[in-house]
Amino acid sequence: xxxxxxxxxxxxxxxxxxxEFQSERPPRIFHKRDDPFLLSDKQFIRLxxxxxxxARNLISIVSEHIVQPSRSSALDSQLKTLIALRFFxxxxxxxxxxxxxxxxxxxxxxxxxxxxxxxxxxxxxxxNTWIHFPMQIHQLNQLRNQFxxxxxxxGVVGCxxxxxxxxxxxxxxxxxxxxxxxVNRKGYHSINVQLICDTRLRILNxxxxxxxxxxxxxxxxxxxxxxAFVNLHRNGxxxxxxxxxSGYPLRPWLLTPLEDDPLPGSxxxxxxxxxxxxxxxxxxxxxxxxxxxxxxxxxxxxHYEPRVASKIINACAVLHNMCIxxxxxxxxx
Numbered sequence: 262x263x264x265x266x267x268x269x270x271x272x273x274x275x276x277x278x279x280x281e282f283q284s285e286r287p288p289r290i291f292h293k294r295d296d297p298f299l300l301s302d303k304q305f306i307r308l309x310x311x312x313x314x315x316a317r318n319l320i321s322i323v324s325e326h327i328v329q330p331s332r333s334s335a336l337d338s339q340l341k342t343l344i345a346l347r348f349f350x351x352x353x354x355x356x357x358x359x360x361x362x363x364x365x366x367x368x369x370x371x372x373x374x375x376x377x378x379x380x381x382x383x384x385x386x387x388x389n390t391w392i393h394f395p396m397q398i399h400q401l402n403q404l405r406n407q408f409x410x411x412x413x414x415x416g417v418v419g420c421x422x423x424x425x426x427x428x429x430x431x432x433x434x435x436x437x438x439x440x441x442x443x444v445n446r447k448g449y450h451s452i453n454v455q456l457i458c459d460t461r462l463r464i465l466n467x468x469x470x471x472x473x474x475x476x477x478x479x480x481x482x483x484x485x486x487x488x489a490f491v492n493l494h495r496n497g498x499x500x501x502x503x504x505x506x507s508g509y510p511l512r513p514w515l516l517t518p519l520e521d522d523p524l525p526g527s528x529x530x531x532x533x534x535x536x537x538x539x540x541x542x543x544x545x546x547x548x549x550x551x552x553x554x555x556x557x558x559x560x561x562x563x564h565y566e567p568r569v570a571s572k573i574i575n576a577c578a579v580l581h582n583m584c585i586x587x588x589x590x591x592x593x594x
Contacts, residue, residue, distance in 0.1 A: 352561030
């Protein structure tokens, strides 16, 4: 689908969603804001992507790690969390969240709320709870069995790929984040994000630190997960592999497609076919992540400096895994 058609489609979806919220929301109570928890479960998930129970759990996590307001007029943890979730879901910076009937607050308050919630989701004690690559042998065996049962490819414990998330261009003369290094091969500014997922589309590892001009192989070579697999194989655990595309180097622990065209019906052709069908789950994972949290879509563009944009990407990955664990349905188109 052409990018212009995709943008028009997404805009139409949001218009229809907003109209449905207006028609199906509960009777208006004359408070400053309506209570979003009075929405139906379906409408709440459409608006915030998380279920009500999962949102309450997230609100509790946020409450534990932010300074509670001293003024009665200040935003509480619930409102801050819902504001951030709405931004992640739409990518409409401040305008949607600030004017929404359930959240109506100033744009400066929206910005502060997003930053606070993103900060909490990037805390090691929160982030590592939801995103971690299991390196215990019994955990790897469990992953390997799941892949074999679902895809018939022996030894696979994860699929790896990189995805670009568009960002607003940094300053040209920025000493730390010069603008030129964020221009990717397609000509727009981005962060190149490395993802590894399991067969359930759960993100096992994410690296959102590298600018868009960095190639996938370089990110892999300089990632902690690469060294972890090197150590794993050095210790004799050679039965575990990741699947990557031809942009990655072939290694005993990282299997890539055969580049030469194999003969029809040959073992090489069957390998390529099985590799392609199994590795497609990382593309599905990336697509689901961006459609669930549309702030990551190319045309939305994160209007933040690269360091903060990376934290927003990490936060969305944490929320994605929360949704996977809770079996939240995929967003409807």
